[in-house]
Amino acid sequence: MLSSVSQMQNLPVKAKPVNHLITLADLTKEQIHRLLISAAQHKYNVKCEDKPSTKPLDGKSVAMIFSKRSTRTRVASETATAYLGGHAMFLGSQDIQMGVNESLLDTAVVVSSMVNGIMARVGAHEEILELAKYSTVPVVNALTDKYHPTQILADLLTLHEVYANDQGDNLDASYRAHLVHPEETLPGLKVAWVGDANNILHSMMVALPKLGIHLSIATPSKYHPDEDVLEIAKKEAAKSNTKLSFTSSPLEAIREADVIVTDTWVSMGQESEKAQRLEEFAGYQITIDMINKGKPNENWKFLHCLPRKPEEVDDEVFYSKNSLVFEEAENRKWTILAVFEALFAKGEFES
Numbered sequence: 001m002l003s004s005v006s007q008m009q010n011l012p013v014k015a016k017p018v019n020h021l022i023t024l025a026d027l028t029k030e031q032i033h034r035l036l037i038s039a040a041q042h043k044y045n046v047k048c049e050d051k052p053s054t055k056p057l058d059g060k061s062v063a064m065i066f067s068k069r070s071t072r073t074r075v076a077s078e079t080a081t082a083y084l085g086g087h088a089m090f091l092g093s094q095d096i097q098m099g100v101n102e103s104l105l106d107t108a109v110v111v112s113s114m115v116n117g118i119m120a121r122v123g124a125h126e127e128i129l130e131l132a133k134y135s136t137v138p139v140v141n142a143l144t145d146k147y148h149p150t151q152i153l154a155d156l157l158t159l160h161e162v163y164a165n166d167q168g169d170n171l172d173a174s175y176r177a178h179l180v181h182p183e184e185t186l187p188g189l190k191v192a193w194v195g196d197a198n199n200i201l202h203s204m205m206v207a208l209p210k211l212g213i214h215l216s217i218a219t220p221s222k223y224h225p226d227e228d229v230l231e232i233a234k235k236e237a238a239k240s241n242t243k244l245s246f247t248s249s250p251l252e253a254i255r256e257a258d259v260i261v262t263d264t265w266v267s268m269g270q271e272s273e274k275a276q277r278l279e280e281f282a283g284y285q286i287t288i289d290m291i292n293k294g295k296p297n298e299n300w301k302f303l304h305c306l307p308r309k310p311e312e313v314d315d316e317v318f319y320s321k322n323s324l325v326f327e328e329a330e331n332r333k334w335t336i337l338a339v340f341e342a343l344f345a346k347g348e349f350e351s
């Protein structure tokens, strides 16, 4: 039996390193800014100018390997690929051999030999690392148990739009956002996380301090972010001189926050822990009462990656005028579009 890569002599040789988007920890602040600016520009072109696409993915295909459910990421990826002139091929776990009759390695080699990019939603983070290792085309992480990078790009675009629009004129958010640099809107914001130490929090931890955003995190004391993520976040916070704080008190976390964020307490794959988790997250539901007591900034905003369950946030907050959840969901499209154009069409993010 073959046991090491050196014995696998028939694997394709990559002419040059392939660039992937596995975690925002791998991107510089400037690269993240570029993606946000590009996303805002595309949104403006389409929604305000009705400008036709230049179709940079004309004749190209994107494989979407999804071993978990998805609404937003799937719709965003398929519509973004169509806009860019390419063809998105959805390969769900019931469709392809991967994981049942075929290894990740063989799947990565075979699929990447026929497409121009892979968008992959898998289980363990190691799975996407394996896919990326053997893929000869760029792989974008569409969610693993550790990171969900394209979600946080959408969150950042949503905040950028709101604070770009907060500068004293009547133009609508998507109109102004492409005119303003994210350096003018994002640094100095305080984001408060109340909930599980999951893939969304991890992704925020590696990205927000890098962009000059303060992050205060409340999780029940049993739930901690991964050590390696914590190390990255601490280094970025030290570099940008931003505050990164941890508590088990939601009220403490949201004090003076500009933005309050949560996510499900039971991520995909954790269904068997549901009863225990609901018990352990008691007191973490975001309610108007919690917000009144916690005293965030007067114009606090609420974000949630969705899908949302009522236990983590009540209707009064979720459907309030402060809630940006549906803008955030739509922005999955514009940010994924920017990522696909950068990686699949232009081959950007040279390492």
Ligand code: CP
Pocket (backbone or CB within 6 Å): 069, 070, 071, 072, 073, 074, 143, 151, 305, 306, 307
């Ligand atoms: N936020 C998000 O990734 O949603 P989906 O699981 O529906 O793609």
Ligand code: NVA
Pocket (backbone or CB within 6 Å): 143, 144, 145, 198, 199, 200, 263, 264, 266, 267, 268, 305, 306, 307
């Ligand atoms: N933490 C959630 C995010 C869903 C978009 C999960 O992994 O299920």
